[in-house]
Amino acid sequence: MGATKSTEERAELMAKAFELRKAGASFAKIARQLRISSATVHKYIQAQIKAYHDEARETNKAMITLELSRLDDMSLGIWSKARAGEYKAIEAMIKIMERRAKLLGLDTIQTAKQINVSVTPEQISEMSDDELANLIAQLERQ
Secondary structure (H helix, E strand, C coil), X not given: CCCCCCHHHHHXXXXXXXXXXXXXXXXXXXXXXXXXXXXXXHHHHHHHHHHHHHHHHHHHHHHHHHHHHHHHHHHHHHHHHHHCCCHHHHHXXXXXXXXXXXXXXXXXXXXXXXXXXXXXXXXHHHCCHHHHHHHHHHXXXX
């Protein structure tokens, strides 16, 4: 739809496209308003969403590290009392351990099960909604 944009212009368009999308504008409307193709709008929005998720993931990692450090400091402060059998210190230590396990997902039990299904993609594509729902229910029971 036009000449190649500079990095700065592209970043500005990406930001505008994302703001318009957050406000509820369709890809077509954004494309018209910014005078770029709908495919470019889609690419810009996807890039912004990925950047947002990447940033959030890094922020979460940093927050978990900070929280774990705080838990370490707290447990260090009460460890000797807990080892000596002081009931309140033991309770506090257990709460710290529970919080650490929750942050790290240690209590989450993940099981994987292998299910063998002898249905071809063609057969699935020909199934009615009810037949698909029944198949899914059967798989969930296994």
